[in-house]
Amino acid sequence: MKTLVLGATTNKDRYAYKAIHSLVDRSHQVVAIGTKEGMALDVKIETTKIPLSGIDTVTLYLNPKNQQEYYDYIVSLKPRRVVFNPGTENPDFYEILKQNNIEVEIGCILVMLATNQY
Numbered sequence: 001m002k003t004l005v006l007g008a009t010t011n012k013d014r015y016a017y018k019a020i021h022s023l024v025d026r027s028h029q030v031v032a033i034g035t036k037e038g039m040a041l042d043v044k045i046e047t048t049k050i051p052l053s054g055i056d057t058v059t060l061y062l063n064p065k066n067q068q069e070y071y072d073y074i075v076s077l078k079p080r081r082v083v084f085n086p087g088t089e090n091p092d093f094y095e096i097l098k099q100n101n102i103e104v105e106i107g108c109i110l111v112m113l114a115t116n117q118y
Helices: 015-025 064-077 091-099 109-114
Strands: 002-008 029-034 038-040 043-046 055-060 081-084 103-106
Touching: 002 015, 002 043, 002 064, 015 029, 015 038, 015 109, 055 064, 064 091, 081 091, 091 103
Parallel strands: 002 029, 002 055, 029 043, 055 081, 081 103
Antiparallel strands: 038 043
């Protein structure tokens, strides 16, 4: 299962970094996009909307305002679901995703992984 972490960072104190760590620890394939290039463990953080295929889940670490520039990109990836982590809730985007048959999950990916609900 391939996951895109959107809002990735090299800052080990941030939840986006912890999510990458947790996904990698559980042998998930991870792709990361953030505002600054770098590495989060062995995962390269891209800074552009790179062409991707086979994305099952997009997990968001961007506030709703910063999500807007990614709406079309995320929809074009045709993920099975998008996880809205705490602080990323965005009812306007939920509707766009649902109209494109993409599942919306509101929760914390760290908790989902820790409790085997991912």
